[in-house]
Amino acid sequence: MKRNHVIYALFIGVFFIFLFYSHQTEFSPGMQIQQHFIIFMLQMLKVLPCAFIIIGLFDVWVKKETIQKHFSGIRGYAYAILLAGTTVGGLYVAFPLACSLYKKGASLQLIFFYLFAAGIFRIPMTVFESSFVGVKFTIIRLLISLPLILIFSVALGTYLDNKGFRFEECS
Amino acid sequence: MNILFITTGILLGISAIANRQKTIQAIWSAVRKLQAILLPFFLMIILVAIFRYLIPDTMITKALSVSNKWLGMMTASLVGSVALMPGFIAYPLCGILVSNGAPYMLISAFSTTLMMVGILTFPVERAYLGTKVAIIRNVLSLLVALLVALVTGFLYGELFS
Structure with missing residues (x-):
């Protein structure tokens, strides 16, 4: 699975460079994708930490x-x-x-x-x-x-x- | 998701009162697990963001508003397999489609694939199950969705109409 993670990391890096340049040049599709990214990221931040803590408690207890x-x-x-x-x-x-x-x-x-x-x-x-x-x-x-x-x-x-x-x- | 926050808080509280050591252990275990899967999750979030830009909900509504039941069912299972929507968006959409006269077998295919088949969540799934088993699970889920849609169509009298 290590090789996959390198590819993932590269892709994620390219994505952030794309967002950065979209900002510099006010490239509208890039800005819209960033909006979607932030909205979904916030949704995940609401769910994932709680879910993993419950799973952690399950593991221990x-x-x-x-x-x-x-x-x-x-x-x-x-x-x-x-x-x-x-x-x-x-x-x-x-x-x-x-x-x-x-x-x-x-x-x-x-x-x-x-x-x-x-x-x-x-x-x-x-x-x-x-x-x-x-x-x-x-x-x-x-x-x-x-x-x-x-x-x-x-x-x-x-x-x-x-x-x-x-x-x-x-x- | 307030209920989730409260539940987690209460469980953590009870756990901390019962045993501090174990609670700290649980939190560490959570951090370790989350960190191990962070890259696939990031990739998933990026894919969803790009998908939602390329195919906005309005376009999904339009794509599912076809009168041909077979074409509709195929489109619905394709869209449902790829899209990742929260229920409070997906089901009102289904309701609108039904009142616009969409066949129930289309709605069934859409709703079941949406919840069971995950193409955008594939990076996460594959990290746990491995590529092969992740593909098998998705294919079987698609099969379940299609069979359920066919029976739904039959029971609503749409299949042979």
């Missing part, structure tokens, strides 16, 4: 045995939905949490189920959706996707177990 015991079997899937429903932000918060669950010994099947479910069952999103589009619509979406993500996560988890998969960045 929740015992490995607790996760191994509760994150297994049918009850494990119920907990995964509960966790997915209360995940804030978006997938970018679900990944670090999944990595912590992985380190605490949750099965890959459950971790992928959680990741899929974090896209589908987030409670604020579900409430928003049902009020703007319709309750029937949301119920259909939830009921149809549940068996699909169950099948896909079990299949993917089992496949990766056999391949000896490990999380890459999981400090």
